[in-house]
Amino acid sequence: MKRIFTLLICLAGISVMAQNLSTYDLTCENRVNPIGLDVTRPRFTWKIAAGGRNILQTAYSIRIATSPDFTKKNLVWDSGKVNTDESVLQTYQGAPLKSGQKYYWQVKVWDNQANESPWSTTAFWQTALLNPASEITAQWISSGIKADTAYGIVPQFRKSFSASKKIKSAIAYITSKGLYEAHINGQRVGDAYLTPGWTSYNKRLLYQTYDVTNLIKQGKNAIGVSLANGWYRGELGWEKKVNFYGKETALLCQLNITYADGKTESVISDGTWKVSNGPIQFSEIYDGEVYDARQEKAGWATATYDDKNWQAVVVKNFPKDILFSANHELITKHETFKPVKVLRTPKGEQVLDFGQNLVGWVQMKVSGNAGDKIVLSHAEVLDKTGGLYFDNLRNALAQDTYILKGQGVETYEPRFTFHGFRYVRVEGLKEPLNPDNFTAVALYSDMKPTGSFECSNPLVNQLQKNIQWGQRGNFLDVPTDCPQRDERLGWTGDAEVFSRTAAFNFNVNNFFSKWLKDVAADQNPNGAIPFVIPNALKGTFFDTPAGAAGWSDAGIIIPWNLYVVYGDKRVVEEQYPSMKAYLDYVRKAANNDLWNTGFQFADWLSYRVDDSKGLIGQKSAITDNYLVAQCFFAYNTSLMIKAARLLGKTEEVKDYEALLERIKAAFRKEFMTASGRLISETQTAYILALQFDMLPEELRPQAVGRLVDNIKSYNYHLTTGFLGTPFLTPVLTRFGRTDVAYRLLLQDTYPSWLYPIKMGATTVWERWDSMKPDSTFQDPSMTSFNHYSYGAVGDWMYRDVAGIDVDESGAGYKKIIIKPHLGDGLTSASAKIITNYGLASSGWKKDGKNTVYTIEIPANTTATVYLPTTNVPDIEEGGKPVSSDIKIDGIDGNHTKLLVGSGKYEFRVRN
Numbered sequence: 087m088k089r090i091f092t093l094l095i096c097l098a099g100i101s102v103m104a105q106n107l108s109t110y111d112l113t114c115e116n117r118v119n120p121i122g123l124d125v126t127r128p129r130f131t132w133k134i135a136a137g138g139r140n141i142l143q144t145a146y147s148i149r150i151a152t153s154p155d156f157t158k159k160n161l162v163w164d165s166g167k168v169n170t171d172e173s174v175l176q177t178y179q180g181a182p183l184k185s186g187q188k189y190y191w192q193v194k195v196w197d198n199q200a201n202e203s204p205w206s207t208t209a210f211w212q213t214a215l216l217n218p219a220s221e222i223t224a225q226w227i228s229s230g231i232k233a234d235t236a237y238g239i240v241p242q243f244r245k246s247f248s249a250s251k252k253i254k255s256a257i258a259y260i261t262s263k264g265l266y267e268a269h270i271n272g273q274r275v276g277d278a279y280l281t282p283g284w285t286s287y288n289k290r291l292l293y294q295t296y297d298v299t300n301l302i303k304q305g306k307n308a309i310g311v312s313l314a315n316g317w318y319r320g321e322l323g324w325e326k327k328v329n330f331y332g333k334e335t336a337l338l339c340q341l342n343i344t345y346a347d348g349k350t351e352s353v354i355s356d357g358t359w360k361v362s363n364g365p366i367q368f369s370e371i372y373d374g375e376v377y378d379a380r381q382e383k384a385g386w387a388t389a390t391y392d393d394k395n396w397q398a399v400v401v402k403n404f405p406k407d408i409l410f411s412a413n414h415e416l417i418t419k420h421e422t423f424k425p426v427k428v429l430r431t432p433k434g435e436q437v438l439d440f441g442q443n444l445v446g447w448v449q450m451k452v453s454g455n456a457g458d459k460i461v462l463s464h465a466e467v468l469d470k471t472g473g474l475y476f477d478n479l480r481n482a483l484a485q486d487t488y489i490l491k492g493q494g495v496e497t498y499e500p501r502f503t504f505h506g507f508r509y510v511r512v513e514g515l516k517e518p519l520n521p522d523n524f525t526a527v528a529l530y531s532d533m534k535p536t537g538s539f540e541c542s543n544p545l546v547n548q549l550q551k552n553i554q555w556g557q558r559g560n561f562l563d564v565p566t567d568c569p570q571r572d573e574r575l576g577w578t579g580d581a582e583v584f585s586r587t588a589a590f591n592f593n594v595n596n597f598f599s600k601w602l603k604d605v606a607a608d609q610n611p612n613g614a615i616p617f618v619i620p621n622a623l624k625g626t627f628f629d630t631p632a633g634a635a636g637w638s639d640a641g642i643i644i645p646w647n648l649y650v651v652y653g654d655k656r657v658v659e660e661q662y663p664s665m666k667a668y669l670d671y672v673r674k675a676a677n678n679d680l681w682n683t684g685f686q687f688a689d690w691l692s693y694r695v696d697d698s699k700g701l702i703g704q705k706s707a708i709t710d711n712y713l714v715a716q717c718f719f720a721y722n723t724s725l726m727i728k729a730a731r732l733l734g735k736t737e738e739v740k741d742y743e744a745l746l747e748r749i750k751a752a753f754r755k756e757f758m759t760a761s762g763r764l765i766s767e768t769q770t771a772y773i774l775a776l777q778f779d780m781l782p783e784e785l786r787p788q789a790v791g792r793l794v795d796n797i798k799s800y801n802y803h804l805t806t807g808f809l810g811t812p813f814l815t816p817v818l819t820r821f822g823r824t825d826v827a828y829r830l831l832l833q834d835t836y837p838s839w840l841y842p843i844k845m846g847a848t849t850v851w852e853r854w855d856s857m858k859p860d861s862t863f864q865d866p867s868m869t870s871f872n873h874y875s876y877g878a879v880g881d882w883m884y885r886d887v888a889g890i891d892v893d894e895s896g897a898g899y900k901k902i903i904i905k906p907h908l909g910d911g912l913t914s915a916s917a918k919i920i921t922n923y924g925l926a927s928s929g930w931k932k933d934g935k936n937t938v939y940t941i942e943i944p945a946n947t948t949a950t951v952y953l954p955t956t957n958v959p960d961i962e963e964g965g966k967p968v969s970s971d972i973k974i975d976g977i978d979g980n981h982t983k984l985l986v987g988s989g990k991y992e993f994r995v996r997n
């Protein structure tokens with residue numbers, strides 16, 4: 087009787103849990119209800135909500151239908167019960183999908199406690215055009231207007247049309263050579279800006295898909311599209327090149343209408359469209375925009391507008407076989423800022439200070455007379471006199487001009503440009519400047535925020551903020567190096583060093599996957615990967631020597647990182663030919679497995695005495711180019727071993743393993759003395775050699791000693807450049823010198839991470855001394871105040887300070903490592919990351935004689951937790967001795983290892 091009673095209680099417990107088991111955050115190709123995917127086998131991800139601990143999925147079932155009613159007649163695919171613990175990026179395996187079709191889906195899961203969830207809420211995705219060659223009947227059209235050139239006007243295209251019957255749905259597919267903004271019946275289409283984004287346009291041009299059902303009405307309608315130069319034809323790169331992808335901008339637009347009776351009709355761009363100039367007289371990415379409101383054509387994108395004076399467009403025979411759907415997150419508006427101060431410069435100029443260096447533009451409200459001209463000039467910093475500093479913009483004018491029409495309050499914001507700025511000079515106002523009339527808008531790719539880091543030191547918290555702002559400001563459809571000067575290019579090196587940090591802060595899976603396709607598209611036939619992607623430096627000096635360590639290597643490093651962080655195996659599969667071709671290129675560039683040829687950026691912008699004379703009274707830290715290259719050759723090869731293994735390419739694994747040994751042997755022969763001294767006595771040399779296991783095991787401790795001595799000789803300052811910096815603190819932690827890593831992190835004099843913060847930085851700088859201690863500037867020809875590369879320390883802050891990491895054997899955070907490293911100067915630190923499984927967090931706080939570790943592990947994952955004691959009785963969890971749902975897995979060095987499943991934990995460890 088008693089046993090039956092116990093059983094009943096257990097069952098009651100189970101049924102309560104059953105009610106608690108559910109799924110949430112359903113995504114298809116990493117997006118919530120995406121419209122316009124041309125992925126033929128899309129992948130589904132869901133998160134599991136469950137009370138209690140140690141919850142693992144044991145099975146799932148997905149069903150897909152053409153309507154939210156999942157009855158048999160609508161069903162497209164039913165996976166059946168799939169016995170697996172995988173819940174991330176699960177591939178569609180039904181019949182081929184149809185174009186322009188909305189598919190609804192649900193998932194249900196079973197867990198290891200014998201619970202079954204209800205079906206999830208219904209999510210959907212809509213396919214784009216899966217056979218664009220036959221399905222796009224629209225024709226390319228250009229304006230034919232003479233002034234429509236680089237540095238010229240922005241034409242407006244329009245077409246009125248009738249929708250004869252009741253409308254069921256209307257989907258617009260739009261792209262352009264140049265940047266477009268579309269309106270239907272006077273309303274803006276979508277919320278994305280700078281569309282169609284930037285790709286290697288002549289090889290891969292992306293179109294956007296919009297559900298415009300609500301914008302179209304039965305009867306007369308009109309569509310209007312503005313078309314600007316953008317990256318296609320506008321100035322690109324510092325050599326003032328224009329017409330990089332072609333001389334003529336053009337529009338391609340197709341509106342597929344489905345009527346309630348099932349009949350379909352397409353409105354397409356063709357020779358019947360009309361075109362005219364509009365209010366934008368000038369629009370360039372670097373230089374800004376000139377908008378003459380007197381030239382507005384009121385109602386131009388509505389059906390009642392009379393376009394009899396507009397001219398006919400010119401139909402073009404541009405290729406359509408390079409069209410793909412934009413499956414990634416587009417650029418949208420994000421944070422807005424009001425001025426925190428209105429300043430007067432010594433010259434008497436009026437300047438708005440928005441308090442944050444950001445990327446986007448300013449919206450303003452003004453009134454005045456027709457013809458009054460307001461000019462907004464953007465700058466990142468003030469000079470030591472309080473004047474605006476424009477020199478580092480080089481040839482970028484970064485100026486928006488608005489000419490009033492003189493009709494009450496007028497509102498303006500630019501459309502086809504962006505600026506990197508904190509300060510804006512306002513000229514031409516006839517009324518007193520009212521800061522309320524100005525708003526700065528941040529624009530960046532709509533990647534979802536995933537990570538946060540906090541600790542007890544406010545300067546480090548500001549550093550984290552700056553790292554995130556550096557990312558926001560430079561993730562505009564492509565990862566750029568700087569958002570303010572006449573450059574803003576997709577430098578591969580910067581993207582590579584920052585990619586892991588980026589993936590903590592935001593979900594960058596789609597962002598980088600899209601960019602990697604351009605890496606492959608722009609890869610040279612010999613396998614070399616250009617320094618910038620899209621390769622806007624083609625035809626310049628920087629094109630020919632393509633293939634530089636740490637830069638071109640992005641083609642191998644970033645796909646691998648995406649696999650590790652998101653569990654995205656497909657990106658590795660898709661990039662593998664490009665990865666392999668690149669490594670083959672390096673192998674050919676090498677002599678006897680020594681990469682000792684070709685142009686190298688090496689440890690770019692490392693410390694140089696001349697930069698800021700005598701500041702720390704030491705010699706410049708210049709690391710031999712080819713020593714750096716050889717370490718990256720090894721890094722690339724080690725990743726190719728892993729990638730080949732992941733894809734089951736056993737022969738290639740063997741080949742790469744043998745190669746790696748030879749690379750290391752060649753390194754030792756060329757760059758190392760018998761006792762382990764390196765030919766470059768720099769931090770970066772030792773860091774890279776240690777990071778990539780270039781030294782024999784027995785010589786590593788002395789190398790760590792040399793590294794630490796070097797750091798001490800600079801009085802605990804770093805001297806590393808782009809390639810050494812990301813691994814500086816991780817190497818110190820790996821070899822037991824977290825104490826030194828903390829001193830470097832908390833250092834606040836030049837060169838250090840906190841020095842710019844002391845100087846008032848709100849973003850990460852390009853150089854350690856972009857602004858010098860006396861408030862003068864580095865060389866204006868290359869001084870960005872918004873450059874994320876040195877922000878790569880964020881990776882270590884998350885992984886080692888807060889202590890949250892992914893175990894590569896359970897990629898995508900299926901297996902988590904929690905291993906915080908405490909150090910002098912911080913009393914607490916914590917980090918949170920929204921993984922593909924849900925929120926994972928790790929935090930610690932010193933509390934008298936104890937340290938409290940607060941940890942959260944999402945359902946369907948497991949974690950290994952390392953706590954810094956070897957005496958298990960010193961550990962309490964939830965105020966009690968460690969309970970049986972936590973497995974103690976032995977002692978590892980100075981740590982006790984615990985295996986935990988999902989749930990929240992609070993460990994208290996006696997120091």
Ligand code: RAM
Nearest residue numbers: 567577579580687690852
């Ligand atoms: C400059 C920037 C950029 C870097 C290249 C090599 O343009 O510093 O970030 O990658 O040089």
